[in-house]
Amino acid sequence: MLRFLLGRVTLIIPTFVGVTFLSFILLHLIPGDPIEVRAGERGIDPVRLEELRHDYGLDQPLWKQFLDYEVQIAHGNLGVSMVTRETVWNEFSTLFPATIELTISAILFALIIGIPLGVIAAVRRGSPFDYGLMGMSVTGASMPIFWWGLMMILVFSVALGWTPVSGRISDAYFIEPWSGFMLVDCWYSDPGACRSAFSHLILPTIVLGTNPLALIARMTRSSMLEVLNEDYIRTARAKGLVASRVVIVHALRNALIPVVTVIGLSVGGLLSGAILTETIFSWPGVGHWLIESIQRRDYPVLQGGTLVIGVLVILVNLSVDLTYGYLNPRIRR
Amino acid sequence: MSLAQTAAAPKADPSRFRLFWRSFAENRGAVLGLFIMCVLVTLAILADVLALHSPIEQFRDHFLTPPLWQAGGDSEFPLGTDDVGRDMLSRLIYGARLSLIIGGSVASLALITGTTLGLTAAFAGGIVDIFIMRVMDILLVFPSLLLAIVIVSILGPGLFNAMLAVVVVTLPGYTRLSRASALSEMARDYVTATRCAGAGPLRLMFVTVLPNCLAPLIVQVSLGFATAILDAAALGFLGLGAQPPTPEWGTMLAGALQYYQRAWWVLAFPGFSILITVLAFNLFGDGLRDALDPKLKR
Numbered sequence: 001m002l003r004f005l006l007g008r009v010t011l012i013i014p015t016f017v018g019v020t021f022l023s024f025i026l027l028h029l030i031p032g033d034p035i036e037v038r039a040g041e042r043g044i045d046p047v048r049l050e051e052l053r054h055d056y057g058l059d060q061p062l063w064k065q066f067l068d069y070e071v072q073i074a075h076g077n078l079g080v081s082m083v084t085r086e087t088v089w090n091e092f093s094t095l096f097p098a099t100i101e102l103t104i105s106a107i108l109f110a111l112i113i114g115i116p117l118g119v120i121a122a123v124r125r126g127s128p129f130d131y132g133l134m135g136m137s138v139t140g141a142s143m144p145i146f147w148w149g150l151m152m153i154l155v156f157s158v159a160l161g162w163t164p165v166s167g168r169i170s171d172a173y174f175i176e177p178w179s180g181f182m183l184v185d186c187w188y189s190d191p192g193a194c195r196s197a198f199s200h201l202i203l204p205t206i207v208l209g210t211n212p213l214a215l216i217a218r219m220t221r222s223s224m225l226e227v228l229n230e231d232y233i234r235t236a237r238a239k240g241l242v243a244s245r246v247v248i249v250h251a252l253r254n255a256l257i258p259v260v261t262v263i264g265l266s267v268g269g270l271l272s273g274a275i276l277t278e279t280i281f282s283w284p285g286v287g288h289w290l291i292e293s294i295q296r297r298d299y300p301v302l303q304g305g306t307l308v309i310g311v312l313v314i315l316v317n318l319s320v321d322l323t324y325g326y327l328n329p330r331i332r333r
Numbered sequence: 334m335s336l337a338q339t340a341a342a343p344k345a346d347p348s349r350f351r352l353f354w355r356s357f358a359e360n361r362g363a364v365l366g367l368f369i370m371c372v373l374v375t376l377a378i379l380a381d382v383l384a385l386h387s388p389i390e391q392f393r394d395h396f397l398t399p400p401l402w403q404a405g406g407d408s409e410f411p412l413g414t415d416d417v418g419r420d421m422l423s424r425l426i427y428g429a430r431l432s433l434i435i436g437g438s439v440a441s442l443a444l445i446t447g448t449t450l451g452l453t454a455a456f457a458g459g460i461v462d463i464f465i466m467r468v469m470d471i472l473l474v475f476p477s478l479l480l481a482i483v484i485v486s487i488l489g490p491g492l493f494n495a496m497l498a499v500v501v502v503t504l505p506g507y508t509r510l511s512r513a514s515a516l517s518e519m520a521r522d523y524v525t526a527t528r529c530a531g532a533g534p535l536r537l538m539f540v541t542v543l544p545n546c547l548a549p550l551i552v553q554v555s556l557g558f559a560t561a562i563l564d565a566a567a568l569g570f571l572g573l574g575a576q577p578p579t580p581e582w583g584t585m586l587a588g589a590l591q592y593y594q595r596a597w598w599v600l601a602f603p604g605f606s607i608l609i610t611v612l613a614f615n616l617f618g619d620g621l622r623d624a625l626d627p628k629l630k631r
Contacts, residue, residue: 018471029487142611146570147604158594272478294486
């Protein structure tokens with residue numbers, strides 16, 4: 001196990017360096033000088049330009065800049081926003097809980113609905129329910145979620161007035177950001193705040209959860225179908241166990257292993273979806289922040305944010321890999 | 334009877350296509366997908382004939398006209414008009430043309446580049462293989478939309494750059510797939526035999542091995558079409574893809590953001606068109622996979 005662990009960890013080092021390199025060259029591939037580009041049509045005083053270039057280290061040779069960048073990252077310094085003068089890490093860490101809260105509730109939504117649907121479809125294979133669910137699943141996977149989100153707002157917020165249009169909580173409440181998770185922090189405030197936070201979370205959760213829901217229902221179904229054909233299921237049935245116990249205890253537990261792996265590895269897809277969902281619902285998270293940084297040409301934010309997200313995905317994939325290796329000794333080699 | 338036989342006779346292998354079709358037609362969803370695709374292609378080709386108006390012509394006295402069946406609708410504009418008086422239906426039809434062009438060019442460029450890289454990695458082995466596959470791993474680390482956004486922010490917004498970004502984002506899939514299938518084919522005897530007969534590496538790669546790796550790649554292209562259309566529309570929606578007044582569906586949605594709460598039709602139709610198109614290619618791709626690769630059939 002230790003050997004497997006070390007092997008996997010060394011394998012990600014080149015990926016890690018590559019990711020930092022990619023985020024490094026980002027700033028240098030932009031046509032023209034990033035500072036001049038940011039100054040835009042107003043132009044910039046040549047003396048000030050040189051000063052700024054020196055401040056950002058842009059007057060150094062490229063290899064030196066890259067080494068400096070690596071050293072800087074190793075010290076946990078991701079740069080400073082050109083707009084707010086705040087460090088990129090500070091901005092990221094204040095906004096990230098909002099993204100995590102949204103992502104986790106979307107996954108939970110997808111799991112709680114997707115797994116039972118997938119199981120029922122597998123048990124009633126070939127029934128109208130099965131066909132209907134598979135049709136819905138392809139539709140969900142094909143859904144342009146930026147449109148789906150706007151349609152939900154149009155129906156549930158504008159026409160029916162059930163849910164708010166945007167944000168994390170009503171302006172009437174001020175919640176001290178203790179954990180950064182609105183549903184946790186509002187707990188110490190009045191019940192109205194909790195209700196408000198919850199109602200703000202519903203639509204974004206459904207929208208972001210749509211693609212994973214489709215994927216999970218489909219995966220659960222096909223994985224269940226495979227498991228239900230195994231000998232030990234027949235044995236369990238032959239023993240005279242109740243059908244529901246065979247399905248839930250014997251089959252589902254084994255069928256879920258590939259499903260869990262797929263969820264772990266689809267973190268990247270979820271973050272892509274989060275960028276769109278946060279933009280639509282003005283959800284103050286990392287995706288919204290990155291899109292804004294492009295509009296404001298705040299390149300250090302784009303660079304630092306991309307890097308953190310890249311590293312995060314590497315770490316999540318690694319832990320999925322290790323967990324899977326732990327659960328399934330055969331792939332440890 | 335005899336006529337049909339003589340007509341079919343010259344074909345090298347008539348049963349192969351029929352076998353494929355029988356297996357494909359079993360899947361009703363896939364046939365539906367194929368049908369929608371045919372309709373879309375027809376719309377795209379005949380856009381100049383079918384569209385009632387130019388997609389960018391602005392009718393100054395018809396701002397936000399509702400669809401035909403709603404009060405205030407105008408038969409001139411069956412699906413209504415947008416905020417500057419452009420005919421929705423005509424824009425949607427031209428949008429179909431644009432989407433198919435986007436999907437087609439992105440998928441084929443990604444296929445060609447990805448397959449070349451994958452085959453090179455498989456044949457060269459060693460450091461070349463490691464280098465190519467590491468680069469693909471790095472591309473896969475980033476959430477695809479984020480990577481596309483970063484690329485477009487470097488190259489500058491616009492349809493062409495957005496398409497390039499989607500090519501880069503979808504490249505790893507094709508590369509990994511073609512490398513994996515090339516590696517498994519290369520272990521076969523026929524490849525060794527061809528090599529012994531003196532075939533050069535390029536011939537081995539593209540003439541001997543590639544045709545036997547095609548089945549999974551064809552499926553990937555069909556599903557890649559759907560991804561390309563979806564991603565390009567997402568970029569258009571974020572203001573990074575096609576720029577107005579181009580009748581691209583995602584860009585149309587971005588333009589509708591300010592007033593969609595008053596005029597549902599400017600929002601509903603372009604998005605629904607994206608959904609239907611992507612759905613058609615996904616259904617078709619799933620059907621192709623089941624028909625071409627019986628091992629994966631569920």
